[in-house]
Amino acid sequence: xxxxxxxxxxxxxxxxxxxxxxxxxxxxxxxxxxxxxxxxxxxxxxxxxxxxxxxxxxxxxxxxxxxxxxxxxxxxxxxxxxxxxxxxxxxxx
Amino acid sequence: xxxxxxxxxxxxxxxxxxxxxxxxxxxxxxxxxxxxxxxxxxxxxxxxxxxxxxxxxxxxxxxxxxxxxxxxxxxxxxxxxxxxxxxxxxxxxxxxxxxxxxxxxxxxxxxxxxxxxxxxxxxxxxxxxxxxxxxxxxxxxxxxxxxxxxxxxxxxxxxxxxxxxxxxxxxxxxxxxxxxxxxxxxxxxxxxxxxxxxxxxxxxxxxxxxxxxxxxxxxxxxxxxxxxxxxxxxxxxxxxxxxxxxxxxxxxxxxxxxxxxxxxxxxxxxxxxxxxxxxxxxxxxxxxxxxxxxxxxxxxxxxxxxxxxxxxxxxxxxxxxxxxxxxxxxxxxxxxxxxxxxxxxxxxxxxxxxxxxxxxxxxxxxxxxxxxxxxxxxxxxxxxxxxxxxxxxxxxxxxxxxxxxxxxxxxxxxxxxxxxxxxxxxxxxxxxxxxxxxxxxxxxxxxxxxxxxxxxxxxxxxxxxxxxxxxxxxxxxxxxxxxxxxxxxxxxxxxxxxxxxxxxxxxxxxxxxxxxxxxxxxxxxxxxxxxxxxxxxxxxxxxxxxxxxxxxxxxxxxxxxxxxxxxxxxxxxxxxxxxxxxxxxxxxxxxxxxxxxxxxxxxxxxxxxxxxxxxxxx
Numbered sequence: 001x002x003x004x005x006x007x008x009x010x011x012x013x014x015x016x017x018x019x020x021x022x023x024x025x026x027x028x029x030x031x032x033x034x035x036x037x038x039x040x041x042x043x044x045x046x047x048x049x050x051x052x053x054x055x056x057x058x059x060x061x062x063x064x065x066x067x068x069x070x071x072x073x074x075x076x077x078x079x080x081x082x083x084x085x086x087x088x089x090x091x092x093x
Numbered sequence: 094x095x096x097x098x099x100x101x102x103x104x105x106x107x108x109x110x111x112x113x114x115x116x117x118x119x120x121x122x123x124x125x126x127x128x129x130x131x132x133x134x135x136x137x138x139x140x141x142x143x144x145x146x147x148x149x150x151x152x153x154x155x156x157x158x159x160x161x162x163x164x165x166x167x168x169x170x171x172x173x174x175x176x177x178x179x180x181x182x183x184x185x186x187x188x189x190x191x192x193x194x195x196x197x198x199x200x201x202x203x204x205x206x207x208x209x210x211x212x213x214x215x216x217x218x219x220x221x222x223x224x225x226x227x228x229x230x231x232x233x234x235x236x237x238x239x240x241x242x243x244x245x246x247x248x249x250x251x252x253x254x255x256x257x258x259x260x261x262x263x264x265x266x267x268x269x270x271x272x273x274x275x276x277x278x279x280x281x282x283x284x285x286x287x288x289x290x291x292x293x294x295x296x297x298x299x300x301x302x303x304x305x306x307x308x309x310x311x312x313x314x315x316x317x318x319x320x321x322x323x324x325x326x327x328x329x330x331x332x333x334x335x336x337x338x339x340x341x342x343x344x345x346x347x348x349x350x351x352x353x354x355x356x357x358x359x360x361x362x363x364x365x366x367x368x369x370x371x372x373x374x375x376x377x378x379x380x381x382x383x384x385x386x387x388x389x390x391x392x393x394x395x396x397x398x399x400x401x402x403x404x405x406x407x408x409x410x411x412x413x414x415x416x417x418x419x420x421x422x423x424x425x426x427x428x429x430x431x432x433x434x435x436x437x438x439x440x441x442x443x444x445x446x447x448x449x450x451x452x453x454x455x456x457x458x459x460x461x462x463x464x465x466x467x468x469x470x471x472x473x474x475x476x477x478x479x480x481x482x483x484x485x486x487x488x489x490x491x492x493x494x495x496x497x498x499x500x501x502x503x504x505x506x507x508x509x510x511x512x513x514x515x516x517x518x519x520x521x522x523x524x525x526x527x528x529x530x531x532x533x534x535x536x537x538x539x540x541x542x543x544x545x546x547x548x549x550x551x552x553x554x555x556x557x558x559x560x561x562x563x564x565x566x567x568x569x570x571x572x573x574x575x576x577x578x579x580x581x582x583x584x585x586x587x588x589x590x591x592x593x594x595x596x597x598x599x600x601x602x603x604x605x606x607x608x609x610x611x612x613x614x615x616x617x618x619x620x621x622x623x624x625x626x627x628x629x630x631x632x633x634x635x636x637x638x639x640x641x642x643x644x645x646x647x648x649x650x651x652x653x654x655x656x657x658x659x660x661x662x663x664x665x666x667x668x669x670x671x672x673x674x675x676x677x678x679x680x681x682x683x684x685x686x687x688x689x690x691x692x693x694x695x696x697x698x699x700x701x702x703x704x705x706x707x708x709x710x711x
Contacts, residue, residue, distance in 0.1 A: 008340065008341045008344070009329050009337070009341055010325050010326075010328050010329050013328065013329075046325050048325065048326075049325075058557075059555055059556065059557050059568055060555050060556045060557075062345060062555060062571075062665075064344055064345070064665060067664070067665065067667075069345070069572075069665060085344050087341060087342075087344055087345060088341065089338075089341055089342050089345050089347060089528075089529075089551070089555075090329075090330075090335075090337065090338050090341060090342065090552075091338070091524055091545060091549050091551050091552055
């Protein structure tokens with residue numbers, strides 16, 4: 001099934017785009033998706049945004065799935081075509 | 094006196110006389126400089142009952158110990174004044190290069206008092222002060238005035254701080270404009286300057302600041318500049334500028350849409366974002382003094398109704414004139430922002446006032462007779478541009494909109510105050526307290542009114558151990574109220590230190606309090622510890638608060654508008670509302686405030702504000 005990553009901020013540069021389709025096994029969970037992210041991009045993601053040890057995004061990255069923010073320990077099962085927003089909110093002047 | 098020129102310039106416009114005074118060394122140690130120093134001097138010299146637009150009012154412009162050094166962004170300056178919009182003390186900050194030239198002309202502080210008998214401009218250059226007639230420029234826009242006065246003084250390196258027609262006409266949120274479109278935007282300082290018949294201040298200086306440890310300073314400053322040049326945190330700021338916030342923050346419900354009534358509108362926000370700007374109208378842009386971030390935007394629109402080649406809009410402006418008014422045309426919003434610059438208007442208050450008026454029009458509280466036939470409907474970009482022009486000139490309904498949302502709501506009555514989104518009369522900036530809960534206590538207690546620059550608190554949410562050197566450790570999720578009073582307190586203290594050094598917020602995302610202490614130490618010879626810096630931040634905040642208390646402000650004024658505490662139905666902040674009272678209770682306890690908002694006697698004594706004890710506890 002397809003999962004779509006939508007990174008924002010510097011994550012777009014790090015992951016190589018603003019909309020990235022990933023082919024994933026059916027019934028994959030969010031944590032399993034993170035394992036795939038680590039395999040593919042772990043070496044290139046800055047340590048401030050991604051932990052290679054835990055294979056998770058850093059706390060300052062806000063993950064939103066279907067318009068709802070994912071809490072730190074939440075590990076939902078993902079659906080085909082679901083979009084996962086990876087946000088780095090910033091305060092502007 | 095290392096790090097400073099050691100001199101204050103006082104210009105009495107009534108008598109057209111300029112005098113110099115030495116700066117008090119202990120005052121500098123207690124307040125560092127910049128807004129800390131300016132607020133202290135305002136407290137000392139301007140009674141709280143002073144009418145902000147009277148000759149008795151003063152404008153105090155200050156620089157700090159890092160101004161005019163090789164540190165990136167060290168060309169900024171602060172403007173302290175009593176705000177005609179809010180009626181309380183205000184300090185505003187501007188970038189560019191004016192601050193550098195002013196300090197190099199021989200002074201750290203400029204105090205403007207009285208009122209000239211006819212329009213004048215000042216020319217301050219290497220310890221000389223000239224006062225010249227300015228009738229030829231009265232009525233001209235700020236950019237024309239700036240360009241012409243540089244030619245008049247005959248020095249292309251001269252910098253000019255000017256008002257436009259809005260300041261001359263006393264629009265309550267008129268703003269001074271400097272260099273190529275920078276501004277100490279908030280609070281109405283342009284109106285105060287206009288009330289003194291002062292059109293512009295031209296500065297040019299060639300003097301060097303003597304630093305305590307010039308080699309040490311240069312090495313440290315260069316390392317900070319390099320850190321900012323290479324930092325991942327800054328990369329997007331350089332590439333897309335602050336308009337990048339439009340591309341990102343819509344998803345978390347941070348960007349106000351339709352006068353704060355809609356929680357999310359991706360298409361609208363992205364149409365005004367940094368990427369759209371880069372791909373369409375952005376041209377190579379200018380940076381501030383020694384800055385290695387380069388967040389400023391410059392835009393060129395070659396054809397059509399919005400032709401321009403000038404400083405482009407920042408995020409706050411895109412929000413206020415764009416998403417707040419439901420205008421999705423980047424060219425139109427850029428042009429409206431440009432008009433704000435040339436006429437001299439605070440874009441946040443201007444856009445918010447227009448959005449408020451659009452809602453009044455929708456509700457029937459204003460009609461076509463009131464607007465002179467202009468359809469003030471959501472998304473009407475022609476109306477947006479027309480309103481900016483009318484506000485600046487004090488014409489038609491623009492005269493009413495130029496009062497700001499609080500006064501407009503007071504006059505309209507009904508439920509208008511519920512959607513006049515302001516705190517203490519200052520329209521809120523474009524970050525939603527329903528998206529990041531710390532904005533709630535921050536906006537409610539910010540000493541100049543609803544403001545995100547006296548404490549950029551949200552950057553400490555969703556971040557592990559935000560300021561460990563100040564004991565701000567732990568993790569503070571954005572939709573939790575726990576610890577948000579604490580975040581607000583320390584965020585405010587951080588901003589007071591930056592505004593007193595006079596350094597840009599963006600240059601400090603990668604820094605710690607000890608870095609700031611080190612910079613001040615290399616400059617002045619006195620290195621503040623992190624603990625000393627937080628005391629100074631607390632002192633400045635408390636002094637500002639004490640002045641406002643004497644203006645009549647109480648805890649009841651530390652509030653948010655009804656609209657900010659009404660949940661939105663959609664987006665990344667759907668259903669979320671901060672618990673302001675809980676945050677305020679924590680904040681009050683940390684700041685040492687009494688139940689009615691007055692700083693406690695013990696607090697004042699601890700902070701060395703003994704004179705304030707006499708004023709508040711007489």
